[in-house]
Amino acid sequence: MVYKKMVAALRHLRQTKRIALVSVGVAFFATPAMSEDQVLRIAMTASDIPLTTGQPDSGFEGYRFLGYTIYDALINWDMSSAEDVSGLTPGLAESWEVDAEDSRIWTFTLREGVAFHDGSEWNADAAIWNLDKIYDEDAEQFDARQAGNVRGRIPSMDGYEKVDDYTIQFTTSEPDAWFPYQLSFLLFSSPAQWEALGGDWDAFASAPSGTGPFKLTRLVPRERAVLEPNLEYWDEERVPRLTRLELIPMPESSSRTSALLSDQVDWIESPAPDAIPRMQSQGIEITSNPYPHTWPYQFSMQEGSPWRDINVRKAANLAVDREGLEAMLGGLMVPAVGIVTPDHPWYGEPTFETRYDPEEAIRLLAESGFSPENPVEIKVLISTSGSGQMQPLAMNEYIQQNLAEVGIALDFEVLDWESLFPNWRRGADDASSRGAHATNITFAWLDPFSAFYRFMHSSMAPPNGFNWGYMDDPEYDRLLDEARVTFDQTEQDAILAEFHARMVDDAAWLWVAHDVGPRAMQPRVKGFVQAKNWFQDLTPVYIEE
Amino acid sequence: MSSYFLKRILYVIPITLAVSFFCFSLVHLSPGDPMDAVVSPDAPSEVVAMVQRAYGFDRPLPEQFGLWVSRAVQGDLGMSAANGRAVTTEVFSALKNTLLLAVAASMIGFTLGCTFGALAGYYQGSLLDRIVTGFAVGGVSVPHYWLGMLLVIIFSVELNWLPSSGAGPGSSSDWSFEWAYLRHLILPAVTLSVIPMGVVTRTVRAMVADILAHEFVEALRAKGLAERRIFLHVIKNVAPTALAVMGLQLGYLLGGSILVETVFSWPGTGLLLNNAIFQRDLPILQGTILILALFFVALNLMVDLVQARLDPRIQRG
Numbered sequence: 080m081v082y083k084k085m086v087a088a089l090r091h092l093r094q095t096k097r098i099a100l101v102s103v104g105v106a107f108f109a110t111p112a113m114s115e116d117q118v119l120r121i122a123m124t125a126s127d128i129p130l131t132t133g134q135p136d137s138g139f140e141g142y143r144f145l146g147y148t149i150y151d152a153l154i155n156w157d158m159s160s161a162e163d164v165s166g167l168t169p170g171l172a173e174s175w176e177v178d179a180e181d182s183r184i185w186t187f188t189l190r191e192g193v194a195f196h197d198g199s200e201w202n203a204d205a206a207i208w209n210l211d212k213i214y215d216e217d218a219e220q221f222d223a224r225q226a227g228n229v230r231g232r233i234p235s236m237d238g239y240e241k242v243d244d245y246t247i248q249f250t251t252s253e254p255d256a257w258f259p260y261q262l263s264f265l266l267f268s269s270p271a272q273w274e275a276l277g278g279d280w281d282a283f284a285s286a287p288s289g290t291g292p293f294k295l296t297r298l299v300p301r302e303r304a305v306l307e308p309n310l311e312y313w314d315e316e317r318v319p320r321l322t323r324l325e326l327i328p329m330p331e332s333s334s335r336t337s338a339l340l341s342d343q344v345d346w347i348e349s350p351a352p353d354a355i356p357r358m359q360s361q362g363i364e365i366t367s368n369p370y371p372h373t374w375p376y377q378f379s380m381q382e383g384s385p386w387r388d389i390n391v392r393k394a395a396n397l398a399v400d401r402e403g404l405e406a407m408l409g410g411l412m413v414p415a416v417g418i419v420t421p422d423h424p425w426y427g428e429p430t431f432e433t434r435y436d437p438e439e440a441i442r443l444l445a446e447s448g449f450s451p452e453n454p455v456e457i458k459v460l461i462s463t464s465g466s467g468q469m470q471p472l473a474m475n476e477y478i479q480q481n482l483a484e485v486g487i488a489l490d491f492e493v494l495d496w497e498s499l500f501p502n503w504r505r506g507a508d509d510a511s512s513r514g515a516h517a518t519n520i521t522f523a524w525l526d527p528f529s530a531f532y533r534f535m536h537s538s539m540a541p542p543n544g545f546n547w548g549y550m551d552d553p554e555y556d557r558l559l560d561e562a563r564v565t566f567d568q569t570e571q572d573a574i575l576a577e578f579h580a581r582m583v584d585d586a587a588w589l590w591v592a593h594d595v596g597p598r599a600m601q602p603r604v605k606g607f608v609q610a611k612n613w614f615q616d617l618t619p620v621y622i623e624e
Numbered sequence: 625m626s627s628y629f630l631k632r633i634l635y636v637i638p639i640t641l642a643v644s645f646f647c648f649s650l651v652h653l654s655p656g657d658p659m660d661a662v663v664s665p666d667a668p669s670e671v672v673a674m675v676q677r678a679y680g681f682d683r684p685l686p687e688q689f690g691l692w693v694s695r696a697v698q699g700d701l702g703m704s705a706a707n708g709r710a711v712t713t714e715v716f717s718a719l720k721n722t723l724l725l726a727v728a729a730s731m732i733g734f735t736l737g738c739t740f741g742a743l744a745g746y747y748q749g750s751l752l753d754r755i756v757t758g759f760a761v762g763g764v765s766v767p768h769y770w771l772g773m774l775l776v777i778i779f780s781v782e783l784n785w786l787p788s789s790g791a792g793p794g795s796s797s798d799w800s801f802e803w804a805y806l807r808h809l810i811l812p813a814v815t816l817s818v819i820p821m822g823v824v825t826r827t828v829r830a831m832v833a834d835i836l837a838h839e840f841v842e843a844l845r846a847k848g849l850a851e852r853r854i855f856l857h858v859i860k861n862v863a864p865t866a867l868a869v870m871g872l873q874l875g876y877l878l879g880g881s882i883l884v885e886t887v888f889s890w891p892g893t894g895l896l897l898n899n900a901i902f903q904r905d906l907p908i909l910q911g912t913i914l915i916l917a918l919f920f921v922a923l924n925l926m927v928d929l930v931q932a933r934l935d936p937r938i939q940r941g
Contacts, residue, residue: 127899224708301896
């Protein structure tokens with residue numbers, strides 16, 4: 080508000096007698112006009128340039144800008160459509176199949192004729208060399224940092240071997256139909272380049288070589304990464320149209336906003352919502368699209384937790400006015416009625432409708448002996464900010480008011496993100512949970528493991544996974560186990576849909592919102608298709624002069 | 625005289641040791657696990673253990689401290705937990721940018737502060753004095769980050785005269801004293817200069833006014849000395865205190881620009897610290913705090929020595 084008032088005052092000032100002075104100033108100080116080069120400058124939310132050696136850090140933003148740009152996985156994400164669910168597509172592997180006899184064995188046929196940026200050849204030896212980089216602690220090229228970044232994303236990996244020059248085989252620790260999703264996080268760096276740089280990963284970070292559509296040409300830690308197109312990219316349809324891509328870390332959202340408004344950058348990630356009307360008035364375009372992200376309350380099912388009562392769980396889901404919340408966020412969210420969105424093949428056909436119905440909520444709570452005058456008291460862990468948390472304080476206060484109206488009194492235990500996040504793996508029982516009955520952590524659900532299994536399967540209780548609240552339902556376990564060994568995609572989707580519908584009927588969590596991944600860009604930036612994904616394709620983007 | 629200097633220099637040793645101990649313990653007392661900076665939260669426990677071994681976080685704290693100090697003495701402050709780069713390189717490349725900013729800010733702040741302070745003190749009680757004092761109080765009271773954001777809104781967003789962030793069109797490693805780079809320095813330097821300007825103005829004003837009331841000034845006047853010469857005498861008497869204040873202010877500028885550097889994305893130690901705090905990057909935190917603290921200690925030492933030269937009474941005291 081203060082910002083808007085100041086801007087209005089300034090605008091007034093400019094329109095009055097100072098206008099002459101201002102125009103002289105502009106003529107003297109103005110930034111030189113951009114050259115005809117196709118240069119795109121992006122301000123990221125990360126505070127440093129994510130790791131460039133192959134396996135990026137900084138979460139999915141790292142993969143988005145310094146993973147899938149410089150590198151490829153065996154199986155890439157299809158980011159070509161803004162309408163369809165973003166799925167997997169062949170990358171450095173042309174095809175793959177699971178063994179008919181032993182479903183733990185996967186055979187991958189590698190793509191031929193692919194070269195790394197340094198000109199060396201991609202083949203089975205390069206693939207195995209990269210796997211040793213991650214898994215063989217005795218290998219010369221083993222890199223603890225890259226291993227730490229990716230091993231946790233491939234929980235089923237058990238072994239790998241070369242079959243011939245363009246065929247490799249993986250063995251999983253148990254039959255796992257979700258293995259291909261996990262392999263999308265494994266990126267391949269050039270062995271020849273590593274050798275040429277004296278076997279030094281730090282040197283490799285400044286002069287990396289992958290097979291991806293962009294090449295990194297300059298790295299200034301904490302300040303800037305400069306990428307140029309790989310004109311020899313194997314997928315001709317994805318050869319970048321840009322001549323240069325500059326990535327700038329800028330963690331402060333107000334700094335990103337100012338940088339975009341003063342034309343220092345062309346594109347910013349996560350603009351501050353309250354600055355969006357101001358940006359639009361200057362012709363800046365805001366793009367958004369729902370993607371696999373959910374903002375929930377994950378319940379504790381431990382002894383003494385009020386959420387053990389299904390009436391309380393359902394009442395909470397009926398008491399939240401999600402449309403009101405959406406309006407509060409300026410439309411930058413989609414109401415959540417389950418972990419996944421209703422248009423997703425895993426959504427299923429639940430009988431319980433997650434909707435805004437405070438009267439029904441009051442009725443359900445009355446059955447359990449609670450009322451607005453005699454509310455059930457519940458403690459929730461929330462954060463002040465954090466990756467993907469959207470506007471946690473404002474949203475939680477809104478929900479607190481909604482729930483108080485039906486007879487659920489929320490008490491917040493506010494932590495900083497860096498404390499809340501590690502608590503996730505420690506569970507509701509841990510002292511750091513301070514006796515809370517729910518935790519408010521947002522997450523990505525790209526594949527069935529990250530969407531359901533790690534939260535809902537009883538084997539994933541702390542410290543094994545993120546079943547924070549010790550959910551233990553034999554029927555959930557059975558369906559998830561079955562889906563995990565069903566290698567036919569349609570059948571697997573059907574089982575997951577049955578599981579998801581059951582979970583919604585149980586009101587297993589409080590579902591609140593899906594983020595829409597807003598980004599803001601100058602009107603001259605064209606060609607961007609925002610996929611329903613955490614990752615985005617920068618190759619079709621171009622600058623219109 | 626030399627014993628004073630020697631004593632003052634020797635004091636630095638226990639101070640440095642105490643500082644390094646505090647740096648080390650402070651970051652270990654704060655909540656948060658350093659491993660969160662290194663591995664993704666879904667990493668299985670054996671991966672966490674593997675990385676813990678690689679970084680030495682699995683050893684007992686006293687041993688970690690001993691190792692840290694013995695390496696620090698040799699100029700090795702370890703490697704960043706968040707990005708694996710050497711802490712010494714990270715801190716010194718950031719320190720260079722912070723120094724640039726701090727020197728620019730102090731040049732603005734000290735010049736204006738001394739000028740305004742001397743004028744206001746000399747014309748004490750006048751309208752000029754009241755205006756300058758008002759500005760000084762404003763300068764001391766205004767929050768840095770607020771002023772920074774205000775300047776960005778006016779000069780970057782609305783007028784589009786100056787860039788809002790960064791240290792140049794390329795990066796700070798290409799820094800040169802050309803307009804394309806200097807224009808990036810203006811807004812953060814002005815923002816940062818406001819507090820020292822206020823502090824110095826107030827100090828100099830009070831000192832000038834105080835010394836003008838001394839009897840020796842009357843004596844000088846009685847001897848028929850020109851006002852200009854009398855003013856020089858006053859300034860000479862003000863100098864030691866003003867210098868001490870400026871030395872401290874320069875120290876604050878080096879360590880205290882976290883907010884300004886964050887608002888302007890200026891790649892200095894403040895931004896480095898800010899990011900290290902949010903990433904729980906203990907090695908960077910320890911290294912940066914230690915180097916900044918040592919800088920502060922060295923600066924104080926220098927101020928004390930110069931002060932003693934200017935005012936011989938200090939050595940006797």
